[in-house]
Amino acid sequence: xxxxxxxxxxxxxxxxxxxxxxxxGYWPELLSEWARQGKIPAELAEGNYDGSExxxxxxxxxxxxxxxxxxxxxxxGLSPGFETKTLEVLxxxxxxxxxxxxxxxxxxxxxxxxxxxxxxxxxxxxxxxxQYLPKMRFTPDRxxxxxxxxxxxxxxxxxxxxxxxxxxxxxxxxxxxxxxxxYLLYDEDEELFADIVDAYAEMQYxxxxxxxxxxxxxxxxxxxxxxxxxxxxxxxxxxxxxxCAKHYKKRNDLCREYGIDVISLDCDGVTEKLLPTWFENxxxxxxxxxxxxxxxxxxxxxxxxxxxxxxxxGMDKTALRRDKAAxxxxxxxxxxxxxxxxFIPCPDHRLMPGTKFELVQYYAEEIKKIRL
Numbered sequence: 037x038x039x040x041x042x043x044x045x046x047x048x049x050x051x052x053x054x055x056x057x058x059x060x061g062y063w064p065e066l067l068s069e070w071a072r073q074g075k076i077p078a079e080l081a082e083g084n085y086d087g088s089e090x091x092x093x094x095x096x097x098x099x100x101x102x103x104x105x106x107x108x109x110x111x112x113g114l115s116p117g118f119e120t121k122t123l124e125v126l127x128x129x130x131x132x133x134x135x136x137x138x139x140x141x142x143x144x145x146x147x148x149x150x151x152x153x154x155x156x157x158x159x160x161x162x163x164x165x166x167q168y169l170p171k172m173r174f175t176p177d178r179x180x181x182x183x184x185x186x187x188x189x190x191x192x193x194x195x196x197x198x199x200x201x202x203x204x205x206x207x208x209x210x211x212x213x214x215x216x217x218x219y220l221l222y223d224e225d226e227e228l229f230a231d232i233v234d235a236y237a238e239m240q241y242x243x244x245x246x247x248x249x250x251x252x253x254x255x256x257x258x259x260x261x262x263x264x265x266x267x268x269x270x271x272x273x274x275x276x277x278x279x280c281a282k283h284y285k286k287r288n289d290l291c292r293e294y295g296i297d298v299i300s301l302d303c304d305g306v307t308e309k310l311l312p313t314w315f316e317n318x319x320x321x322x323x324x325x326x327x328x329x330x331x332x333x334x335x336x337x338x339x340x341x342x343x344x345x346x347x348x349x350g351m352d353k354t355a356l357r358r359d360k361a362a363x364x365x366x367x368x369x370x371x372x373x374x375x376x377x378x379f380i381p382c383p384d385h386r387l388m389p390g391t392k393f394e395l396v397q398y399y400a401e402e403i404k405k406i407r408l
């Protein structure tokens with residue numbers, strides 16, 4: 037069987053010869069670390085990204101079957117984005133930078149993680165209508181129709197490829213900042229925030245529709261959200277449902293009209309309270325199912341929502357920084373979750389510095405031994 041057949045059969049509860057060894061990429065610092073240790077060639081640590089030729093070469097070295105983060109899609113962000121520019125250099129060497137989303141970030145030297153947010157442009161209706169709404173409109177050039185018309189002939193045949201469905205709220209959070217979103221929702225202008233969500237969602241729906249109308253075929257649909265943290269969502273579940281449920285349903289109904297029956301969503305943190313909105317409106321696959329300090333999220337979700345709830349992820353990646361016993365314990369847990377069906381183990385986010393190369397090799401080899 038190909039890895040595409042294995043993965044999609046498992047998620048569709050059909051026979052598969054074995055479990056694929058799936059991952060979700062790396063922190064750049066880890067690849068540099070492995071290169072210094074002589075574990076990988078130095079050139080593989082530079083310019084690596086999901087699905088690149090360097091990423092595939094790392095798969096061969098380590099023993100992975102493929103990187104789950106393998107999607108294609110139209111341009112569904114702000115178009116054009118704001119100019120990226122440094123506004124101020126601070127005494128400690130950090131910089132205040134205006135990002136492409138219009139948020140002012142504090143970027144610290146030598147740090148590649150998420151920058152802190154200092155300020156933001158999208159504060160009121162005037163800022164939305166004058167500076168953001170023109171960048172949110174649908175235009176035909178957002179979709180490379182020639183590329184998608186030939187997609188079925190040129191796409192990889194041996195691994196699953198998803199259609200990127202955009203982001204109903206996560207990318208808007210990137211435009212307002214977490215603080216700005218909170219003010220708009222709770223203290224200032226909930227109606228304005230709803231208008232922002234609706235305008236952005238309508239553009240993304242039209243983009244997805246334009247791609248599907250080319251005849252391009254995909255194995256799954258995929259959203260990116262990241263609107264939860266270690267204690268739960270960044271807004272109330274009731275407000276989230278009111279703002280976003282209709283947009284998920286509209287987009288997911290469209291996907292199913294075109295034969296896409298597996299729809300996943302990437303959201304970090306504790307997602308439990310938002311799962312009803314996602315699941316009841318057509319999202320059926322959790323990813324990457326972070327373990328964090330709170331433990332297994334997939335088992336309880338399957339118990340609550342039934343066999344229709346699928347999953348990719350859920351493996352505590354920190355075990356790969358410790359020892360073989362810790363990895364063996366995670367593998368046993370993955371076997372138990374896999375036995376439920378409709379679940380593919382995957383480290384629960386990008387592998388971070390301190391991850392041990394030999395333990396990753398061992399994990400990938402052992403996962404392939406899982407039989408269903």
